[in-house]
Amino acid sequence: MFVGIVTGYLCRNRKIRFENRFILTLIWVLLFLLGLEVGRNDNVVRKFASLGLEAAVIALAATLGSILTAKLLWKPLQAPPKGGLKYFFKKNANRKSHLRDLGSL
Amino acid sequence: MKGSLIILSFFATGILLGLFRWIPASWASSNMSFYVLCALMFSVGFSIGHQPDTIKQFRKIHSRVLFLPLTTIVGTFAGVLVVSIFFKHSAAELLAVGSGFGYYSLSGILITQYKGAELGTIALLTNIMREVLTLLFAPLMVRWFGKLAPIAAGGATTMDTTFPIIVRTSGKEFSIVSIYSGFVMDFSVPFLVTLFCCL
Numbered sequence: 001m002f003v004g005i006v007t008g009y010l011c012r013n014r015k016i017r018f019e020n021r022f023i024l025t026l027i028w029v030l031l032f033l034l035g036l037e038v039g040r041n042d043n044v045v046r047k048f049a050s051l052g053l054e055a056a057v058i059a060l061a062a063t064l065g066s067i068l069t070a071k072l073l074w075k076p077l078q079a080p081p082k083g084g085l086k087y088f089f090k091k092n093a094n095r096k097s098h099l100r101d102l103g104s105l
Numbered sequence: 106m107k108g109s110l111i112i113l114s115f116f117a118t119g120i121l122l123g124l125f126r127w128i129p130a131s132w133a134s135s136n137m138s139f140y141v142l143c144a145l146m147f148s149v150g151f152s153i154g155h156q157p158d159t160i161k162q163f164r165k166i167h168s169r170v171l172f173l174p175l176t177t178i179v180g181t182f183a184g185v186l187v188v189s190i191f192f193k194h195s196a197a198e199l200l201a202v203g204s205g206f207g208y209y210s211l212s213g214i215l216i217t218q219y220k221g222a223e224l225g226t227i228a229l230l231t232n233i234m235r236e237v238l239t240l241l242f243a244p245l246m247v248r249w250f251g252k253l254a255p256i257a258a259g260g261a262t263t264m265d266t267t268f269p270i271i272v273r274t275s276g277k278e279f280s281i282v283s284i285y286s287g288f289v290m291d292f293s294v295p296f297l298v299t300l301f302c303c304l
Contacts, residue, residue, distance in 0.1 A: 007151055024269070026145040028115045030210075033137060035119020038229070043222060045124065051223070055202075055230035057188050062203045062231070063238050065184025066257040067250045069176035074251030077169060 116233075145265060170253070170282055174289040177257045178297075181206065198224055201301035205232035206260025207239070207267070208294045215295065219302035235260060239267045243274040252279060256286050261294050263287035 039045065185203035189196040198220060205212025209232035217225025239246075239259040246254035252275040259267035264287030271283045 007147075023145065023148045023265075026141055026148065028111070029141050030145065032115045032119040033141065035116040035121075036123040037119075039120040039123020040126070041123075041226075043226075047223070047226065051226050052230055054192055054194075055227050056234055057191065058185060058199060058202055058227070059231045059234035059238060061184035061188040062181040063184070063235055063258045065182070065187075066177040066180035066260065067246055067254045069180030069183075070173065070253040070257035071250040073169060073173060073176050074253045077167065 166282060166285060171285075173253060173256060173282065173286050174293070177206070177260060177286070177290065178293065180257065181260070194224065194227075197301050197304040201298050202228045202231050204294060204297035204301055205235075206262075206290045206294055207232050207235040208261040208291065209233045209236065211294055212298050215298045216302060219299070236262050236266060240270055243267070243270045247274045252276065253282070256283050259283070259287070261287060261290035264291070 181203050182200060185199050186196060189199045192199065201216055201220070202212070202224065205216075205228055209229050212232055213225050213229035216228040235258070239255055239262070243255040243258075246258055255267070255271050255274055256263050256279065259271060262268075263271055263283040268280070268283055268287070272280050275283070
């Protein structure tokens with residue numbers, strides 16, 4: 001991935017349009033391969049129902065838990081920031097432009 | 106939505122082809138998916154590096170949002186602990202499963218190594234489902250829980266597989282938050298999974 005970042009940075013002046021399509025195609029191939037592995041594993045196929053139920057409950061609980069904490073983090077951001085809130089990196093940045101970013105955030 | 110269905114149909118086609126042995130065994134070797142994964146990471150890195158503006162935007166992330174990976178981890182553990190009373194596996198084992206944060210390939214492999222195929226399979230399915238839940242319900246999550254919700258739900262997948270849907274539902278401004286969160290979560294998966302497996 002770091003190699004990719006460097007390569008991409010070196011090529012930043014060229015127009016390359018295929019990359020998003022390429023990424024999507026790779027994701028398709030990966031999920032297809034994962035399906036192949038699951039389908040070929042008899043042990044997994046046989047226990048699929050009971051393991052699947054346990055997995056579904058855990059997945060739902062994990063997702064819901066993380067969403068709820070994300071909401072706690074998100075809620076105060078919708079109100080305009082008060083003076084006490086600082087920005088992590090740009091301490092003396094142009095405040096107005098940050099407010100605009102926050103508005104879109 | 107159309108994109109998610111296409112992705113799901115590729116997974117389903119893979120299951121069917123594997124089930125009926127229509128594809129030679131060598132195709133399903135984990136080596137190949139590893140190389141495809143490398144290619145994927147390369148192109149994700151390429152598309153980040155290709156837009157220097159994106160890297161500059163890292164600095165614009167609001168300090169509160171920097172805590173998103175932490176709240177995702179805490180929320181996930183809390184949810185898993187609540188349901189762990191219903192199952193025969195120990196809380197530590199299920200926390201290891203939850204620590205996949207949607208990164209099914211790595212967590213499935215790691216947990217199979219430490220705890221056997223059964224828990225490994227649960228880890229694989231749980232984390233696939235987490236990703237699928239994010240892909241399918243991202244629009245509802247944004248509406249009910251705010252724009253950070255699909256990024257939290259996506260866990261470690263938010264810089265690759267669930268990235269397109271997050272950008273579409275939360276907005277383009279969130280692409281950098283999504284990549285940041287996915288990046289941090291990705292790094293935390295091997296450490297947390299190993300930690301809970303050794304407990």
